[in-house]
């Protein structure tokens with residue numbers, strides 16, 4: 001296999017479902033974790049069998065859910081299975097998403113010892129009332145402690161996630177959370193605007209008038225403030241929602257934004273490989289059953305857990321490459337790489353929308369690449385719609 005993949009492993013368990021979250025995750029089913037970990041290992045074996053060889057990978061991302069709920073023995077078993085069934089290309093980036101309230105010193109030491117070398121902590125806010133509102137199960141003290149333990153364990157690549165644009169959140173409180181995050185000296189920061197997801201408690205509260213809608217203009221001010229603060233603190237913004245110290249951009253997520261192939265295993269996981277977008281069965285119980293009962297080999301990139309494998313036609317792949325690539329605020333979409341991949345010139349294939357969006361001040365050419373302007377970053381969805 002010439003292609004090098006990124007490998008995503010989904011861990012769909014949380015102690016409590018946060019009020020705003022619509023991810024594929026389940027609270028109160030932690031008893032399933034051992035069987036789930038075994039199923040994940042079986043799915044890796046099936047994928048290797050389908051590929052006919054060990055697919056090469058250069059990043060591995062344990063996302064969720066709350067992957068830090070995995071006992072160390074399960075984490076180690078999963079990483080050993082990944083070693084067995086994939087061919088690892090050094091230096092391998094292995095990320096564990098972690099909820100600060102689930103960690104302790106021994107866990108972080110052991111996670112580092114079994115090979116995790118990047119930790120992504122869901123800090124979200126430094127304000128106790130905001131964390132309560134979001135129904136997070138940790139406080140900012142847990143974040144400080146987790147960062148200290150992680151550093152002592154040896155982690156040199158730490159990322160913090162924060163949420164902004166909460167109802168009635170003031171600019172001053174947002175700035176305080178940002179400052180507290182910067183005080184912890186992470187290598188990477190992700191900032192996400194709170195969105196109302198259908199069916200979540202938060203969206204019910206808003207529908208019933210118990211909570212005001214998040215204010216979009218205020219959220220835009222918060223975003224601009226964050227851009228300034230992070231720039232002054234020496235972070236490079238490399239994606240609409242992501243900042244890193246030089247050399248610490250998340251290699252796993254870069255694979256998504258460059259629309260390059262990745263393998264997604266676990267309940268509800270998505271993948272993109274061999275011209276197909278794959279989606280695994282969502283429910284963790286159904287996922288475990290499928291893997292326990294599976295016998296017949298699958299055709300790559302499918303596994304017994306695959307619920308859907310949708311072929312991606314060329315026009316779709318071109319438009320997805322452009323839309324995802326425009327999220328990369330510095331790199332943008334390289335003209336040369338686009339032409340090498342599709343045999344067509346980007347500026348000719350999309351000449352009309354590019355002209356319109358450049359006139360509107362939302363796109364620019366920079367170093368042989370097309371990218372968003374600072375204004376375009378605020379209006380990304382409007383830009384992307386032009387290329388759908």
Ligand code: SF4
Pocket residue numbers: 013014016017018021022023025064065066099122
């Ligand atoms: S910890 Fe993360 S994945 Fe779990 S419910 Fe909260 S936001 Fe969702």
